[in-house]
Amino acid sequence: MGRFSALRLLREGLTGNRGWTPHWRDAAPQPAYDIVVIGGGGHGLATAYQLAATYGQKRVALLEKGWIGGGNVGRNTTIVRANYLLPSNQGFYALSLRLWERMEQDLNYNVMMSQRGVLNLCHSDAQRDAAIRRGNTIRLSGEGAVYLDAKALKKDWPFLDYDNARFPIRGGLLQPRAGTARHDAVAWGYARAASDLGVDIIQNCEVTGFDIRGGKIFGVETTRGAIAAGKVGVAVAGNTSRLMQMAGLRMPIESHVLQAFVTEGLKPVIPGVVTFGVGHFYISQSDKGGLVFGGDLDGYNSYAQRGNLPMVEHVAAAGVSMMPMIARARLLRSWGGIMDMTMDGSPIIDRTPVEGLYLNGGWCYGGFKATPGSGLVFAHLLATDTPHEAATGFRLDRFARGHVIDETGHGPTPNLQ
Numbered sequence: 001m002g003r004f005s006a007l008r009l010l011r012e013g014l015t016g017n018r019g020w021t022p023h024w025r026d027a028a029p030q031p032a033y034d035i036v037v038i039g040g041g042g043h044g045l046a047t048a049y050q051l052a053a054t055y056g057q058k059r060v061a062l063l064e065k066g067w068i069g070g071g072n073v074g075r076n077t078t079i080v081r082a083n084y085l086l087p088s089n090q091g092f093y094a095l096s097l098r099l100w101e102r103m104e105q106d107l108n109y110n111v112m113m114s115q116r117g118v119l120n121l122c123h124s125d126a127q128r129d130a131a132i133r134r135g136n137t138i139r140l141s142g143e144g145a146v147y148l149d150a151k152a153l154k155k156d157w158p159f160l161d162y163d164n165a166r167f168p169i170r171g172g173l174l175q176p177r178a179g180t181a182r183h184d185a186v187a188w189g190y191a192r193a194a195s196d197l198g199v200d201i202i203q204n205c206e207v208t209g210f211d212i213r214g215g216k217i218f219g220v221e222t223t224r225g226a227i228a229a230g231k232v233g234v235a236v237a238g239n240t241s242r243l244m245q246m247a248g249l250r251m252p253i254e255s256h257v258l259q260a261f262v263t264e265g266l267k268p269v270i271p272g273v274v275t276f277g278v279g280h281f282y283i284s285q286s287d288k289g290g291l292v293f294g295g296d297l298d299g300y301n302s303y304a305q306r307g308n309l310p311m312v313e314h315v316a317a318a319g320v321s322m323m324p325m326i327a328r329a330r331l332l333r334s335w336g337g338i339m340d341m342t343m344d345g346s347p348i349i350d351r352t353p354v355e356g357l358y359l360n361g362g363w364c365y366g367g368f369k370a371t372p373g374s375g376l377v378f379a380h381l382l383a384t385d386t387p388h389e390a391a392t393g394f395r396l397d398r399f400a401r402g403h404v405i406d407e408t409g410h411g412p413t414p415n416l417q
């Protein structure tokens with residue numbers, strides 16, 4: 001496809017932009033591959049790319065039932081961070097954040113990675129203590145975090161409601177290296193780089209069944225015919241339980257809708273990402289000026305990529321409690337995506353009881369930031385049959401063994417994770 005460079009941009013600009021070609025080959029399915037990855041979201045694409053780039057796999061296909069970027073990878077609120085407390089999560093997200101920092105160079109693609117900081121507000125002494133403890137753990141891992149009291153916060157975040165008697169802001173934990181990236185560019189960048197390395201990116205190809213004999217996988221059935229495969233990796237986010245059911249496997253996952261919202265474009269006002277500590281609300285400002293925000297899940301199981309009006313009101317109310325001036329902005333659009341919520345809020349990257357069938361799922365509403373790390377560790381598992389050292393905790397059998405990774409302490413309540 002040719003490399004992007006300043007010189008090439010200049011040349012194309014001067015010659016009518018006639019030299020650009022499609023970002024990736026529109027491949028037709030071949031009868032057989034060594035590895036088939038199902039799901040053209042961020043995780044499937046990053047996995048396919050890493051299989052070719054890092055593990056030298058030559059015969060890889062990625063199957064997507066719709067179009068690249070049509071799932072959660074193109075629907076999220078673009079927040080990237082590594083501010084976890086528990087060791088299994090922290091090491092993995094630290095790896096992922098380091099991969100984010102070099103993604104544009106690795107992929108030769110502008111994903112608009114912007115390390116503008118993520119701030120988690122605290123409203124009580126108990127929250128402050130918990131934030132400082134988490135911050136210290138993050139600092140010990142070298143990822144960087146700083147606790148700011150209300151006085152310090154007022155300098156860069158003057159628009160927050162510090163005088164709210166019900167939800168007084170005591171301070172906040174800031175991770176300066178966290179931030180945002182343009183979500184659909186991440187999908188396109190991985191698709192382009194993977195295709196360049198020989199991966200067949202096959203859109204409009206829905207997997208409708210598995211060819212499993214004697215407990216081993218031999219391929220997949222799709223709307224474009226049967227495809228034989230030595231190994232199959234599933235990375236279908238909100239459709240995980242549906243797909244795994246086709247392989248006879250019941251997952252510790254529920255699917256829920258999460259909505260997001262964007263306002264009309266405003267002049268720069270929010271310096272980074274900020275989250276409310278007493279309700280579920282998070283907000284940042286896009287490069288076009290729109291305030292991008294989200295909150296709670298809709299609260300019922302669904303496979304529909306759309307939500308309902310009561311949650312629009314609920315999220316808007318949380319936003320106004322945190323920063324009253326948002327009430328003046330006009331809402332432009334809202335949309336929804338399907339979240340694969342696990343029983344402990346942490347992901348699953350593991351082999352399955354079916355030989356040759358591997359699972360990457362259970363990302364809940366935090367999987368965008370995991371994209372590069374997830375691609376690397378899932379490709380490692382698929383290529384070597386051993387878990388990557390950064391993902392040894394994300395086992396499928398951890399729920400049976402009692403080794404859950406419950407970051408929020410909510411217990412087995414997927415709608416609250």
Ligand SMILES: Cc1cc2nc3c(=O)[nH]c(=O)nc-3n(C[C@H](O)[C@H](O)[C@H](O)COP(=O)(O)OP(=O)(O)OC[C@H]3O[C@@H](n4cnc5c(N)ncnc54)[C@H](O)[C@@H]3O)c2cc1C
Pocket residue numbers: 038039040041042043044063064065066067069070071072073074075076077078079080205206207208235236237238239243258259260294335336337338339363364365366367368369370
């Ligand atoms: C509103 C919203 C806000 C969010 N905000 C954030 C955030 O700020 N930060 C963050 O880290 N995370 C966030 N997330 C979560 C994050 O987007 C997801 O966890 C992550 O994108 C899931 O991984 P993915 O990109 O691979 O999923 P997807 O993009 O959903 O990819 C899965 C793909 O599998 C395909 N598929 C499904 N079934 C089949 C089949 N049978 N055959 C072939 N293909 C199939 C789907 O069409 C889809 O394209 C948010 C999600 C939503 C919806």
